[in-house]
Amino acid sequence: MTLLRRELGDVLRERRRAQGRTLREISATAAVSLGYLSEIERGEKEASSELLASICGALQLPLSKVLSDVSSRMAESEELAPAVPLPVPTDTVVSASAA
Amino acid sequence: MTLLRRELGDVLRERRRAQGRTLREISATAAVSLGYLSEIERGEKEASSELLASICGALQLPLSKVLSDVSSRMAESEELAPAVPLPVPTDTVVSASAA
Numbered sequence: 364m365t366l367l368r369r370e371l372g373d374v375l376r377e378r379r380r381a382q383g384r385t386l387r388e389i390s391a392t393a394a395v396s397l398g399y400l401s402e403i404e405r406g407e408k409e410a411s412s413e414l415l416a417s418i419c420g421a422l423q424l425p426l427s428k429v430l431s432d433v434s435s436r437m438a439e440s441e442e443l444a445p446a447v448p449l450p451v452p453t454d455t456v457v458s459a460s461a462a
Numbered sequence: 463m464t465l466l467r468r469e470l471g472d473v474l475r476e477r478r479r480a481q482g483r484t485l486r487e488i489s490a491t492a493a494v495s496l497g498y499l500s501e502i503e504r505g506e507k508e509a510s511s512e513l514l515a516s517i518c519g520a521l522q523l524p525l526s527k528v529l530s531d532v533s534s535r536m537a538e539s540e541e542l543a544p545a546v547p548l549p550v551p552t553d554t555v556v557s558a559s560a561a
Contacts, residue, residue, distance in 0.1 A: 366511035367525065411508055412465040426466065427537035430529050438526035 365440040367433070369406030371415075374432045376404040378422055392421035464539040466532070468505030470514075473531045475503040477521055491520035 379389055386404070390397040395414055402408040403418070410418065419426045478488055485503070489496040494513060501507040502517070509517065518525045 364515055365525075367514055367529075368511040409508065409510055412467040415466055416463055425537070425540050426464075427533045427540055430466075430533035430536060434526045434529035434533055437529060438524070441524050441526055 365437060365444075366406065367437070368403070368409050370433045370436045370440075371410070371429070372404045372406035374429055374436065375418060375422070378424060378429070378432075379404075382422065384422075389418065389421045393417040464536060464543075465505065466536075467502070467508050469532045469535045469539075470509070470528070471503045471505035473528055473535065474517060474521070477523055477528070477531075478503075481521065483521075488517065488520045492516040 379386070386397050386401055390400045393400070393414070394417060395403075399408060400418070403410045403414075415429075416426060419429055478485070485496050485499055489499045492499070492513070493516060494502075498507060499517070502509045502513075514528075515525060518528055
């Protein structure tokens, strides 16, 4: 099962690195400890909504954009291992078993 | 500031109601207490990644879809009150002050 905090952490880390910024810089701007930010990026800790807003602010990224990235990544992993069973059209199943 | 947990709670509640299902039904399927689920829907409590996956499973909704809905709602509220200041082109500012 793909967890939100892992995909979110990956997105936050990728965005930070793409900006060429360090954990130290973002942690200072977002007023979060370096260790905690690192745990969030590694998907080991849940970020509260307030902290997430603060980290996005430090990265100068709208939260909507971060969530949209996370949604795309989750969609990809859901295609590989659907959490919700996909509906199978009945006629397809009949044809397959008849073949 | 629009918080993730509030938008997420709104989306989860709207989706549940659109399915004509009760808090009691979803809380039983998702193995979360009715009171806690209600607080999540009202944006008063953060849902852990595991619990969020469980609630989405009970609603038979891919998490990617829920996040995509939340992202769209956040984008709308960001347009009304941008958390990140929008860049103002320098020439526009010059023209405006010259006018």
